[in-house]
Amino acid sequence: MGLMDKLKDAMHKAGKNPDKTRRATHKGADTADDRTGGRYRDEIRTSRDAMDQRFGEEGEPPGRGGA
Numbered sequence: 825m826g827l828m829d830k831l832k833d834a835m836h837k838a839g840k841n842p843d844k845t846r847r848a849t850h851k852g853a854d855t856a857d858d859r860t861g862g863r864y865r866d867e868i869r870t871s872r873d874a875m876d877q878r879f880g881e882e883g884e885p886p887g888r889g890g891a
Contacts, residue, residue: 842879849875 825833838845853872857865 838879845879846876849879 849872853868857868860868
């Protein structure tokens with residue numbers, strides 16, 4: 825299985841579990857922010873927010889992104 829196939833599979837699984845994906849994304853963003861001492865806080869938040877939009881905010885169906 826190539827890298828693109830693995831990425832497609834991961835995105836498919838993430839779309840089936842948006843709440844779990846959102847929690848993992850936020851936890852990962854918090855960990856990255858802690859480990860970098862806040863140096864990349866804006867970039868990390870931007871990425872986290874993009875994931876929230878992709879998989880929906882809490883209580884929303886995926887793909888709607890709160891906009």
